[in-house]
Amino acid sequence: MSKITENYKSLAAGIGFTYDEYTNTIYGIKNGYELLVYATDQRYPYLLTITTSARSANATLGKNEISLFKKSVAPAVGMTQKDSLITVTNKNQTNQGKLREDIDYTLSALTAFLSERSFVPCCQTCGSSTQTVGFMLETARLHLCANCAAKAKSENEVKAQKRQQKSVNIIGGIIGAVIGSLIGVACIVILGMLGYVAALSGIVMAFCTLKGFDKLGGKLTAIGIVISCVIMVGMTYFGNRLDWAIQISQAIKEYYDYEVGVFEAFQAVPSLVAELDGMGDYIGSFVQQLIFVAVGAVPTIISITREQRNVNRVAQIGYMQNAGVFADASAGNSAGNF
Numbered sequence: 001m002s003k004i005t006e007n008y009k010s011l012a013a014g015i016g017f018t019y020d021e022y023t024n025t026i027y028g029i030k031n032g033y034e035l036l037v038y039a040t041d042q043r044y045p046y047l048l049t050i051t052t053s054a055r056s057a058n059a060t061l062g063k064n065e066i067s068l069f070k071k072s073v074a075p076a077v078g079m080t081q082k083d084s085l086i087t088v089t090n091k092n093q094t095n096q097g098k099l100r101e102d103i104d105y106t107l108s109a110l111t112a113f114l115s116e117r118s119f120v121p122c123c124q125t126c127g128s129s130t131q132t133v134g135f136m137l138e139t140a141r142l143h144l145c146a147n148c149a150a151k152a153k154s155e156n157e158v159k160a161q162k163r164q165q166k167s168v169n170i171i172g173g174i175i176g177a178v179i180g181s182l183i184g185v186a187c188i189v190i191l192g193m194l195g196y197v198a199a200l201s202g203i204v205m206a207f208c209t210l211k212g213f214d215k216l217g218g219k220l221t222a223i224g225i226v227i228s229c230v231i232m233v234g235m236t237y238f239g240n241r242l243d244w245a246i247q248i249s250q251a252i253k254e255y256y257d258y259e260v261g262v263f264e265a266f267q268a269v270p271s272l273v274a275e276l277d278g279m280g281d282y283i284g285s286f287v288q289q290l291i292f293v294a295v296g297a298v299p300t301i302i303s304i305t306r307e308q309r310n311v312n313r314v315a316q317i318g319y320m321q322n323a324g325v326f327a328d329a330s331a332g333n334s335a336g337n338f
Contacts, residue, residue, distance in 0.1 A: 014100040020318040031111035047092040053143035054119040073109045134317035153314040173217020180212025185239035192243035202292020240286045
């Protein structure tokens, strides 16, 4: 178990909520409002977002209302409302004791604030005032009633089946990877002209190449990763050699007052570098760029793979804990009790 997971569990217990490790979400009900607490950006695991779904016939959260809430709640740094979804973002706080105090205070203040303005918990999709449970729809967290959850699950199961049946478009993927790699080449050349051999260019090369294959190929498979890596290596060599050709062309013009075209210099790079006894630097710059590409490729592959797993995913947050309550709500809703 990671330290962050342990801290989330401790935080959830401290505020009387439950932590769902599968969806990485802290959830619970406070003063009648179903609330979800989670990090929207995993790079900042303690910059937490709180959401709930509620509406009022007599009030809206305009600029004045939001400003009033932000002034009254010290930890809160942001509040928005989109339809019935109300979102509050807290300060990034790594001190676990202070974080628990901030979140607990914000939850109490938020629910009191909504209650005072006659906001009633409701389904985020259909707006009905009924029992809701947190759901993960792909990478988004939603507050859904039983009927909307069942509908979303059914629709996304169909989409998932179609996606699984869809074969990867190798030709399209190669074209996408090549287009993406050209952005990496441009980055290598531009930074080279500025006098840098930067990690950024390698990361851009990896990201754009893999994303290009994913977008035009339909999905990134194992063979897509292999093809993309081959293209990355080839285009990194091309970009590095082009960078050296430009530098050689400029050097010849500056020191010998003689014009040599970039294309001509590109063809002669190995021989010119060898004559200048710079082969070690030339090979070293290429190897360095490859290392930067690898640094960018690994997290990009992990990210795309994770995204593909999450496509069309519908998962009830805390299913084992909430299944009975939600089943009762579903039955009641079907009977017209809500």
